Each structure stands twice: as C-alpha cells, then as structure tokens.
Amino acid sequence: MATTTNYQVTGMSCGHCEQSVRTEVSEIDGVTGVDVSAQTGHLSVTSEQPLDDAVVIAAVDEAGYAAVRS
Template sequence: MATTSEYQVTGMTCGHCEGAIRAEVSEIDGVTGIEVSAQTGRLKVTSEQHLDDAAVIAAVDEAGYAAVRS
C-alpha cells in the first residue's frame, strides 16, 4: 500500500531548487513519487513502504533547504 507524506520546504525559489530536492529525495529507498513546488513551498513524497520523515528531512537538508512535516 502506497503512503504519501507532505512537507513544507523553505528556501526554494526556482526550478533548480526543485530539481536539487527531487534528486536527493529520489535516493531514499522505496520512494516511488515526488512532487515539489517552489511556488507553494510544498513537497509531496509517495512511497511503497513506511517513509521515514527524518530521512526525507535529511535529504532536503542535504540539498540545501529546510523541511518540516505538514
């Protein structure tokens, strides 16, 4: 069963920002879908298994941004 988690991301301003976050989050095991919008500051991650919020937040941090679960 797929699960979806949403996050508020700060610091995104453009498509490059979205791409950096998408690249980092896509490396998390089990992630099957990523929607990220600099316009809304939102990140939605879909996974086929339990998604560890700390892993997503760490991936966003690695890309140079900050995220909190919403």
C-alpha cells in the same frame, strides 16, 4: 500499498531548487514519486511503505533547504 507524506520546504525559489530537492529525495529507498513546488514550498513524497520523516528531512537538508512535515 503506496503512502504519500507531505512536507513544507523553505528556501526554494526556482526550478533548479525543485530539481535539487527532487533528486535527493528520489534517492531514498522505497520512494516511488516526488512532487515539489518552489512556488508553494510543498513537497509530496510517495513511497512503497511509510518513511522515517528524519530521512526525508535529511535529504532535503542535503539539497540545501529545510523541511518540516505538514
């Protein structure tokens, strides 16, 4: 059963920002979908099983942004 978790990301301002976050988060094992918007700062992560928030936040950090679960 798929699980979707939402995060608020700060620091994004353009499509390149979105792509950077999407790329890093997509590399997490079990992730099946990533929806990210620089305009709203919203990130939705769909996965096969619940993910550790710290793993998602670390991936967003690797892309150069900050995230918190919303």
